Amino acid sequence: xxxxxxxxxxxxxxxxxxxxxxxxxxxxxxxxxxxxxxxxxxxxxxxxxxxxxxxxxxxxxxxxxxxxxxxxxxxxxxxxxxxxxxxxxxxxxxxxxxxxxxxxxxxxxxxxxxxxxxxxxxxxxxxxxxxxxxxxxxxxxxxxxxxxxxxxxxxxxxxxxxxxxxxxxxxxxxxxxxxxxxxxxx
Numbered sequence: 001x002x003x004x005x006x007x008x009x010x011x012x013x014x015x016x017x018x019x020x021x022x023x024x025x026x027x028x029x030x031x032x033x034x035x036x037x038x039x040x041x042x043x044x045x046x047x048x049x050x051x052x053x054x055x056x057x058x059x060x061x062x063x064x065x066x067x068x069x070x071x072x073x074x075x076x077x078x079x080x081x082x083x084x085x086x087x088x089x090x091x092x093x094x095x096x097x098x099x100x101x102x103x104x105x106x107x108x109x110x111x112x113x114x115x116x117x118x119x120x121x122x123x124x125x126x127x128x129x130x131x132x133x134x135x136x137x138x139x140x141x142x143x144x145x146x147x148x149x150x151x152x153x154x155x156x157x158x159x160x161x162x163x164x165x166x167x168x169x170x171x172x173x174x175x176x177x178x179x180x181x182x183x184x185x186x
Contacts (some may be wrong), residue, residue, distance in 0.1 A: 007042045016074045018062040029073045031110045041073050056084050067098050079108035116163040124184040131185040155156035
């Protein structure tokens with residue numbers, strides 16, 4: 001696919017990372033997945049190949065210029081690549097030389113995020129709406145009852161920021177339950 005004309009014009013046909021070779025590829029910076037030029041970077045063959053290589057450290061010293069790009073996609077990709085080499089002094093110094101906007105850092109780091117996977121005591125994957133069974137008796141804090149072993153909890157909801165917890169209804173009360181005390185009902 002030929003390079004998008006708007007993307008080509010943005011950096012006068014040069015690679016937006018190295019600024020040394022002609023850009024030949026539209027590269028969409030994940031997790032964005034559309035064809036908007038706001039989410040793309042024009043790359044040359046060398047930078048595209050280096051993006052997937054673990055031994056391309058020396059090549060990426062060219063990012064010293066691209067980190068100052070006014071384009072958020074270029075900044076995010078530059079940060080992401082530098083982050084992969086953060087243990088090396090040159091990359092660490094480049095990262096710390098810029099006052100990165102939080103949204104750029106979040107976009108860049110999205111590639112390194114591992115989605116939360118909720119699992120029961122046996123490692124079975126839990127999903128919203130599943131039915132689970134308690135594997136031991138639980139004292140329910142803030143209430144006067146305890147949930148006995150074998151209690152069935154239907155239509156659970158996963159706690160977004162904590163893979164070790166779900167929400168479920170027991171005795172008409174929604175409570176948080178640790179996944180290590182649950183068995184998925186198959």
